[in-house]
Every structure is written in structure tokens, then in C-alpha cells.
Amino acid sequence: MDLIGNLAVGFGVALQPINLLYCFLGVFIGTLVGVLPGIGPVAAMSLLLPVTFTATPEAGIIMLAGIYYGSMYGGSTTAILVNIPGEAASVVTTLDGHQMAKQGRAGPALGIAAIGSFIAGTLAIVGLMLVAPTLARFAVKFGPAEYFSLMVLGLSILTYLSHGSLLKAMIMACFGLVLGLIGLDSISAVARLTFDRMELVDGVGLVPIVMGLFGIAEILVNIEQKLTRQTVAERITGLLPTRQDWADSAAPLARGSVLGFLLGILPGGGAVISSFLSYAVEKRVSKTPERFGKGAIEGVAGPEAANNAAAGSGFIPLLTLGIPPNVVMALLLGAFIVHNVQPGPLLMVQNPGLFWGIVASMYIGNLMLLVLNLPLIGLWVQVLRVPYRILFPLILLFCIIGVFSVSNSIFDIYVMVVFGVLGYLMRKFGYEPAPLVLAFVLGPMMENNLRKSLIISDGSFWIFLERPISLVCLVLAVVLLASALLPMWRARRERIALESAN
Amino acid sequence: MRTGEILAAAFWLAIALYVTWAGRDLGLGTLVDPGPGFMFFWVGLVMSAFAGAAVVAAVRKPVAAGLGELWQGMRWWLVPYVVVLLAAYALAMPAFGFMATTFVFMFILFMTIDRRGWITPPLGAVVVTAAAYIVFHRMLGTQLPAGEVEHWLITNLPAIFGRS
Incomplete structure (x- = not known):
């Protein structure tokens, strides 16, 4: 009964005209950036973050959330039609989705991707609704030691699952932590690594770093190679999958939804990993694995369901x-x-309208996406025909405006350019930006919780081992990182990384 | 690629050593009351260990293709070109304002990278600048710098014309 009452509150918030408008804008922009290769949900959210400043918290968060799950939908369109994943979570969709398109079955591939995404997204929201209150009640018992150890685990999982060298991922995580700590110390008010620059007293901004590492670096990588795209030329008809397609896709959709939901909850997990794992699972359980990579609809349904479920959870x-x-x-x-x-x-207790409003808006957003995506596929195909030589100056300009508008500071543009160059070189030398950004955000929280824990325990590190939840998190983190050193596990991890990279 | 790996790892090692030194310089405090440099010092130390291991791993790799392989067949010169343009744009914006700087920036990009025809660059630059100004400044209320030159013109032109 509580749940229904809360949901009613949520729908009351989400159905307000202004929130509906922001939700629509979010899913529309999300689909657009998902369709466009070269600008992902991270860059788009950074760009539009300042736009939400004038909106209410509900409207702003609803729009940003919409961009994220909207991009999951949009990413599959480019993956299927052009063989270029609009964002990383759609990489595996290219394997069978584009093959289906080449065989004249682009319609069913796009249809199952959109409908499957809707089903998985909705299931994930139901799961979120059921799991979140229980987890929140449990989380009230968390102290600084538990939070610190959980963050260590989250960073460990993300570094473990990064492409390529674990060492490089760990270096990135450490560098991210350092960047996150730049600025005034919250306890002693001492300026740390500010190099006497007033702009750095409040720390380095998240938006310039993200825009540089993901937006500018992506453009620099793309412009040095001539991008050629081949869209599916023929008219796309018959978006609804056949009865046989449904029969083939039902089980992958269910498995992908569950797998994506579980992996999405894990700190460090997410849409990209879940889509790869779903593909691997579907190939393994299939009676005809040889069809995979040649246009098997299960290879589209499973991963698309998984990445959307992970986006929700x-x-x-x-x-x-x-x-x-x-x-x-x-x-x-x-x-x-x-x-x-x-x-x-405490969010659910102190701000139930916001919490349940976000949940309810995700139902509405998923429905909007289904309505948007099927009839608008023609429009997205047209968008894909915009040449990159016209697109990239626009993305550059959006990045500049987005970064400048956060704090009206030219200095932030320089920061973005520096991180753009760094991000470009990091890609060249095989360093992943994701652990850096997550560590950057977690850095101040980790430091705060570490210092609090040490003060509580009179300077004893035993506090992290005496508390069961903290101990479990730290043991898991150590086991995970140590396992990467064992030859058998290292080979397995490198194989996953290689498959992801390819 | 081995040279590149060594150079990259050495770069991170230098950063890590600097962070460790800076942490110590800021003050480690005690375990009961950690100082502002506590976290920097330990993170820097851990990062130094990882970066040191990365240098060793890179040195032990067999010598393969050189650093140039990374940019082979690429239009690598476009990367510094765009970076310099971006920096110049940021440098010029406070003086000349958003409109003028954006127009020039867009015009140069459309004109010099994969240009098709002579009409697109000026037309594209005008359309993009105007559209960005209308959408971001007028509709979304984003603050965009007017620039000292534009500010001077707004302040002084009426006076100049008024006098004449």
C-alpha cells in the first residue's frame, strides 16, 4: 500500500506539465546523442547540466536521467543501420543488428531493440521501486568506514572491468582521486595543489574534465581519421518483429533484463559490461551459436535489454x-x-516527491521513447547523414558553451582543452578515462569518510576490518584485484577486455 | 610502441612522485587527526608504485614498432591545429565577445577541414553563430561574454554619433 501511495506521489510530480516537458526533452536529446556517434550521454549531460540550473531539482534531474536512458535507445539505431555504435553500450548490437539490416531486416532489428529496451527498462524501474526502499533502510546503518570501503570496492570493480591493462586503470583511478582533492581542504581550509590560482580554490570542475576527456578527446580522435559511413540505403519497413522473432527473442529479453538489472546495481558495473555479458550468455545457451554474428535476433534482443535494464538499476x-x-x-x-x-x-524520507517523481518519470520516459523511436527512425537516419565535417565544429561549440556556462569562466575552457589533449593521448596509449572520472567524484567523499573513520577509531585502521560490511567490501576488492594477477584469471579478464575493445 | 609505453608510464610516475612530495609538504597530520596532505601522500605513494610497475612492464616488453606507428596513416596535424584554434578561441573571447569569436572560429573550421565549396564556410559560420546565440543566450538564458570590444562599441557609439 505504501508503495502504491508513494508511486501516486511520484506520478503527481512527474505528470506536472513542466516535468513532462523536461522528460520529453531529456529522452529526445538522449536519443539524438545516442544516434550521433562522437557525442555520448556523458558529454550531453555535462553540456545540459547548466541548463537545469534555472529549473526545479525534479525537472532538472528528470531531464538528465532521460538523456541517459534515451541514449541507450538511440545508440542501437546507429549500431544497426551504420555499424557504428552511437555509444559504448551498443557495441555488441552492431554484430548481429547490422547483419540483419544488410539482409533487409533492419525493421525487425530496430523494432526488437526499441520494444525490448522498453520492456527491460520498465522491468528495471519496477525492480528499482522494490529494491530501493529496502536498500535505503539498510544503508542508514552505514557509517564512514562502510562508505569508504564500499567506494574502494566500486573503484576496484570499475578498474578491473576496464579495457586493457589493470595497472593503467589503477593509475587513472589514483590520478582521479588526486584531481578530486584539489582545492580547499574541508577541515583545515588549507589550499591544496591550487598553484596560487583563485579558479582552483573550489577545485577543478567536473564538467570541464568530463567534456575534455569524453567530448574533445573523441573529436580529436575522429578528425585525424577520415570517417566514412554507410547507411542502409533502402527504405525501412515492417518495424514490428514477426511471431518467430518474438519466440526467438522472449528468453534473451528476460535473461538480458535480469542480468542487466543485477550488474547495473553493482558499483563499477553498468550498461556496457551487461550488454557484453548478455551477448556472451546468449551465444553460450543458444542451440545454434554459429548464427551469432550473422544476423541472429537474439544477439540484438539480449544486449539491448541488458543495457537498458542496467541504465535503470x-x-x-x-x-x-x-x-x-x-x-x-x-x-x-x-x-x-x-x-x-x-x-x-534519507532522500526517500526527506524528499519523497523528488525520489518517486524520478521513478515515475522513468516509466513515462520509457513510454515516450517507444512512441518516439518507432515512428521517428526515418528522422534519425536523416540525422546520421549529416557529415562529420559539419558535425564536429558544432559539437566543439556545444562543449565550449556548456563548459563556460557552468561558472562563466574562461579558465574552465582551458581546463577542458588540457583534458581534451590528455584524453586524446590517453586513448592513444591505452589509458581509460572512466576510472579517472569516477575516482574524481568519489575522491572528496572517500577522504572525508577515511578521516572520519580514523577520528572515530582513535587512529586505528582496525575500524575497517571490525565492521562486517566494510570487511566484506575490502575483501572483495582485494580478491578481485589479486585475481587479476593469477594467470588464469588474467587471461580471462584480458579476453573480456579484448572482446569489449573490438 | 614500447617507447610510447615507457614515456607514458614515466609521465605518470613523475606526476605521482610530485603528488607524494606535495602531500608531505602540505602536512600529514597524525592518524587521529589526519592533515590536509594525508590522502595526497598515500594516494601519491600508491600511484608511484603502480606507475613504477608500469615503467618496468614497458621496459620488459619486446621492441616492436616505434612511437610513429600510433600516427601512421592518420591526419595527425589536425589534432594540434584544432587544439591551437580552441586555445586561441578561449583567449580571444573575453576581448572580442562570443559572436565575433565564434563566427571566426566556425569559419576557420568549416573552411580548412574537409571543405566542400566556398559558400558553406561563411554561410555555416553565420547560421551556427546566430543559432547558438538565439538558443543558448536568448532561449536558455546562458550567459555569453559580450567582450570588451563589443562593450566599448555599445558604450561609445551613441556618444560618437551623438557628437557628430
């Missing part, structure tokens, strides 16, 4: 623990803080 750790499990959620945390709202176990 990723909100659980952020809303209930206040800990972002991935980079996108880290940006959302930034948005919460900008609006003076602290996500965590």
Missing part, C-alpha cells in the same frame, strides 16, 4: 547510498548537489 546505488556506480551517475550526483539535494538513504 544504476540509479539504485546513487539514490539509496549516495554513491554513483558509474560515470553517468557521477554526473547525476553533481546535478543533485548543484540543486542542493543530497542523494542517499
Whole structure:
């Protein structure tokens, strides 16, 4: 009964005209950036973060959340039609989705991707609704030691799952922590690594770093190679999958939804990993694995369901623990803080309208996406025909305006350019930006909780081992990182990384 | 690629050592009352260990293709070109304002990278600048710098014309 009452409150908030408008804008822009290769949900959310400053917290967060799950939908369109994933979570969709398109079955591929995404997204929201209150009640018992250890675990999982070298991912995580600590010390008010620059007293901004590492770096990588795209030329008809398609897709959709939901909750997990794992699972359980990579609809249904379910469940750790499990959620945390709202176990109690409003808006947003995506696929195909030589100056300009508008500071543009160059070189030398950004956001929280724990325990590190939840998190983190050193596990991890990279 | 790996790892090692030194310089405090440099020092130390291991791992790799392989067949010169343009744009914006600087920036980009025809660059630059100004400044209320030159013109032109 409580749940229904809360949901009613949520729909009351989400159905307000202004929130509906922001939800629509979010899913529309999300689909657009998902369709466009070269600008992902992270860059788009950073760009539009300042736009939400004038809106209410509900409207702002609803729009940013819409961009995220909207981009999951949009990413599949480019993956299927052009063989270029609009964002990382759609990489595996290219394998069978584009093959289906080449065989004249682009319609059913797009249809199952959109309908499957809707089903998985909706299931994830139901799961979020059921799991979040329980987890929030449990999280109230968390002290600084538990929070610190949970963040260590989250960073460990993300570094473990990064592409390529674990060492490089760990270096990035450490560098992110350092960047996050720049500025005034919250206890002693000592300026740290500010190099006497007033602009650095409040720390380095999240938006310039993210825009540089993800937006500018992506453009620099793309412009040095001539991008050619091949869209599916023929008219796309018959979007609704056949009865046989449904029969083939039902089980992958269910498995993908469950897998994505579970992986999305894990700190460090997310849409990208879940889509890869779903593909691997579907290939393994299939009686005809040889069809995979040649246009098997299960290879589209499973991963698309998984990445959308993960996008939904990723909100659980952020809303209930206040800990972002991935980079996108880290940006959302930034948005919460900008609006003076602290996500965590008390959010549901102190701000039920916001919490349940976000949940309800996700139902509405998923429905909007279904209505948007099927009839508008023609429009997205047209968008894909915009040449990159015209697109990239526009993205550059959006990045500049987005960064400048956060604090009206030219200095932030320089920061963005520096991180753009750094991000470009990091890609060249195989360093992943994701652990850096997550560590950057977690850095101040980790330091705060570490210092609090040490003060509580009179300077004893045993506090982290005496508390069961903290101990479990630390043991898991150590086991995970140590396992990467064992030859058998290292080979397995490198294989996953290689498959992801390809 | 081995040279590149060594250079990259050495770069991170230098950063890590600096962070460790800076942490110590800021003050470690005690375990009961950690100082402002406590976290920097320990994170820097851990990062130094990882970066040191990365240097060793890179040195032990067999010598393969050189650093140039990373940019082989690429239009690498466009990268510094765009970076310099971006920096120049940021430098010029406070003086010349958003409109003038954006127009020039867009015009140069449309004109010099994969240009098709002579009409698109000026037309594209005008359309993009105007659209960005209307959408971001007028509709979304984003603050965009007017620039000293534009500010001077707004302040002085009426006076100049009034006098004449």
C-alpha cells in the first residue's frame, strides 16, 4: 500500500506539465546523442547540466536521467543501420543488428531493440521501486568506514572491468582521486595543489574534465581519421518483429533484463559490461551459436535489454547510498548537489516527491521513447547523414558553451582543452578515462569518510576490518584485484577486455 | 610502441612522485587527526608504485614498432591545429565577445577541414553563430561574454554619433 501511495506521489510530480516537458526533452536529446556517434550521454549531460540550473531539482534531474536512458535507445539505431555504435553500450548490437539490416531486416532489428529496451527498462524501474526502499533502510546503518570501503570496492570493480591493462586503470583511478582533492581542504581550509590560482580554490570542475576527456578527446580522435559511413540505403519497413522473432527473442529479453538489472546495481558495473555479458550468455545457451554474428535476433534482443535494464538499476546505488556506480551517475550526483539535494538513504524520507517523481518519470520516459523511436527512425537516419565535417565544429561549440556556462569562466575552457589533449593521448596509449572520472567524484567523499573513520577509531585502521560490511567490501576488492594477477584469471579478464575493445 | 609505453608510464610516475612530495609538504597530520596532505601522500605513494610497475612492464616488453606507428596513416596535424584554434578561441573571447569569436572560429573550421565549396564556410559560420546565440543566450538564458570590444562599441557609439 505504501508503495502504491508513494508511486501516486511520484506520478503527481512527474505528470506536472513542466516535468513532462523536461522528460520529453531529456529522452529526445538522449536519443539524438545516442544516434550521433562522437557525442555520448556523458558529454550531453555535462553540456545540459547548466541548463537545469534555472529549473526545479525534479525537472532538472528528470531531464538528465532521460538523456541517459534515451541514449541507450538511440545508440542501437546507429549500431544497426551504420555499424557504428552511437555509444559504448551498443557495441555488441552492431554484430548481429547490422547483419540483419544488410539482409533487409533492419525493421525487425530496430523494432526488437526499441520494444525490448522498453520492456527491460520498465522491468528495471519496477525492480528499482522494490529494491530501493529496502536498500535505503539498510544503508542508514552505514557509517564512514562502510562508505569508504564500499567506494574502494566500486573503484576496484570499475578498474578491473576496464579495457586493457589493470595497472593503467589503477593509475587513472589514483590520478582521479588526486584531481578530486584539489582545492580547499574541508577541515583545515588549507589550499591544496591550487598553484596560487583563485579558479582552483573550489577545485577543478567536473564538467570541464568530463567534456575534455569524453567530448574533445573523441573529436580529436575522429578528425585525424577520415570517417566514412554507410547507411542502409533502402527504405525501412515492417518495424514490428514477426511471431518467430518474438519466440526467438522472449528468453534473451528476460535473461538480458535480469542480468542487466543485477550488474547495473553493482558499483563499477553498468550498461556496457551487461550488454557484453548478455551477448556472451546468449551465444553460450543458444542451440545454434554459429548464427551469432550473422544476423541472429537474439544477439540484438539480449544486449539491448541488458543495457537498458542496467541504465535503470544504476540509479539504485546513487539514490539509496549516495554513491554513483558509474560515470553517468557521477554526473547525476553533481546535478543533485548543484540543486542542493543530497542523494542517499534519507532522500526517500526527506524528499519523497523528488525520489518517486524520478521513478515515475522513468516509466513515462520509457513510454515516450517507444512512441518516439518507432515512428521517428526515418528522422534519425536523416540525422546520421549529416557529415562529420559539419558535425564536429558544432559539437566543439556545444562543449565550449556548456563548459563556460557552468561558472562563466574562461579558465574552465582551458581546463577542458588540457583534458581534451590528455584524453586524446590517453586513448592513444591505452589509458581509460572512466576510472579517472569516477575516482574524481568519489575522491572528496572517500577522504572525508577515511578521516572520519580514523577520528572515530582513535587512529586505528582496525575500524575497517571490525565492521562486517566494510570487511566484506575490502575483501572483495582485494580478491578481485589479486585475481587479476593469477594467470588464469588474467587471461580471462584480458579476453573480456579484448572482446569489449573490438 | 614500447617507447610510447615507457614515456607514458614515466609521465605518470613523475606526476605521482610530485603528488607524494606535495602531500608531505602540505602536512600529514597524525592518524587521529589526519592533515590536509594525508590522502595526497598515500594516494601519491600508491600511484608511484603502480606507475613504477608500469615503467618496468614497458621496459620488459619486446621492441616492436616505434612511437610513429600510433600516427601512421592518420591526419595527425589536425589534432594540434584544432587544439591551437580552441586555445586561441578561449583567449580571444573575453576581448572580442562570443559572436565575433565564434563566427571566426566556425569559419576557420568549416573552411580548412574537409571543405566542400566556398559558400558553406561563411554561410555555416553565420547560421551556427546566430543559432547558438538565439538558443543558448536568448532561449536558455546562458550567459555569453559580450567582450570588451563589443562593450566599448555599445558604450561609445551613441556618444560618437551623438557628437557628430
